[in-house]
Amino acid sequence: MVRRTKEEALKTRSRIMDAAVDVFFDRGVANATLNDIATRADVTRGAIYWHFKNKLDVFDALHDQLQLSFADTILSDLRNDHPHPLLQLERLCSDLLIDLENNQHKFKVLSILFFKCDYNGEMGHFLDLQNARKKQNIQLFSEYFARAKKHKHLPADVDTMIVSMALMSYVTGIVVDYLRDTNSIVMREHAPKFMRFFFKNLG
Amino acid sequence: MVRRTKEEALKTRSRIMDAAVDVFFDRGVANATLNDIATRADVTRGAIYWHFKNKLDVFDALHDQLQLSFADTILSDLRNDHPHPLLQLERLCSDLLIDLENNQHKFKVLSILFFKCDYNGEMGHFLDLQNARKKQNIQLFSEYFARAKKHKHLPADVDTMIVSMALMSYVTGIVVDYLRDTNSIVMREHAPKFMRFFFKNLG
DNA sequence: TCGAAAACAAACACGGGCGAATGTATAATC
DNA sequence: GATTATACATTCGCCCGTGTTTGTTTTCGA
Known part of the structure; x- marks a missing residue:
């Protein structure tokens, strides 16, 4: 909705990574959906695709x-x-x-x-x-x-x-x-x- | 196509399991398709669903x-x-x-x-x-x-x-x-x- | 020998996730 | 203060795999 400041963007990025840890842990990497991660991180899939190339890129991080x-x-x-x-x-x-x-x-x-x-x-x-x-x-x-x-x-x-x-x-x-x-x-x-x-x- | 004898049916079953090992090893369990396994075993998905409940059942075996x-x-x-x-x-x-x-x-x-x-x-x-x-x-x-x-x-x-x-x-x-x-x-x-x-x- | 069930093959409908494209509002830059 | 790039949200079309159902042929048992 609103554009965040650079500092906030970094927070969003790490929120996504933390959410990914939880979702991967719960559902497994292959079974985990980008939407699952997005929901857990309180963002949309769009946000993930902005910070990362795809699911593998999140895992890589x-x-x-x-x-x-x-x-x-x-x-x-x-x-x-x-x-x-x-x-x-x-x-x-x-x-x-x-x-x-x-x-x-x-x-x-x-x-x-x-x-x-x-x-x-x-x-x-x-x-x-x-x-x-x-x-x-x-x-x-x-x-x-x-x-x-x-x-x-x-x-x-x-x-x-x-x-x-x-x-x-x-x-x-x-x-x-x-x-x-x-x-x-x-x-x-x-x-x-x-x-x-x-x-x-x-x- | 044709119904096999009981002995042949067991062979089919073990062929499916062997094929599953190869496919799981190559593509991973989650990423492996029942069709992949069927193709590798020279049968159709129907055969797999006859011998096993689903992919997890194959894995279980x-x-x-x-x-x-x-x-x-x-x-x-x-x-x-x-x-x-x-x-x-x-x-x-x-x-x-x-x-x-x-x-x-x-x-x-x-x-x-x-x-x-x-x-x-x-x-x-x-x-x-x-x-x-x-x-x-x-x-x-x-x-x-x-x-x-x-x-x-x-x-x-x-x-x-x-x-x-x-x-x-x-x-x-x-x-x-x-x-x-x-x-x-x-x-x-x-x-x-x-x-x-x-x-x-x-x- | 003749049904009945086994051992598959083939076809069907269904959902769900992915990537990309587009939209949008704000922060940064000058 | 206007422009541009950023940081996302929203939408769209597509494919792919799954579970199920139906069809076909043959073996087995009484």
């Missing part, structure tokens, strides 16, 4: 946002030169898991990525993005282990790449299992145990 | 088939009274992972379950089924650890439930990471290493 958020967390943690890198990484993973319990937004977006969308055709591209990020994160993990070797906390003959991949899979699995059944795991209680179990035979 | 297959494998392995349960379980998990590399059908179906369908609305039911199976499998895992305790291979104070859950998440994570990027992991080579790493600090 959400995807990007989360991916960057994770990489940032790890990178900023790596800047901190902890005296015991293994404990540092153990703590990081544990915190990352526990955060899922508190951060409703991350919980929903991750649920969408794992259980509310099918990566076929045009969506397949996002699997490639996730893989690229995964490799990157594995690389970051191995940096912790490399530091641990320097501190003599870890035998020099340990294959840091395998351990990093194992840790990545381990965390991924815990996340998947948690998202699939929230009731089966209480992160605040279990995450430290799970992580301790993994790092026990390293440190 | 595939889902059931795989779920049962996994539980069977573990159960039959448990009947074998191995002198070293930890090694037995390590070997079982390793074999289960390596099988993904050889068994194209399981690979595709698991890919569908993890990356080619969104569990919204009516599909949400399948998450419940998966959770039920997961709990059951965790229970079966813990049986191995209980046996290991009897053999004094495992300290009595180890929390078998936590370890079982951890193992389940670990395997799940490896499967997910493998399905998402087949090239990043060579199961025949990596699976034993991953599993050895997990069981190293137990046995």
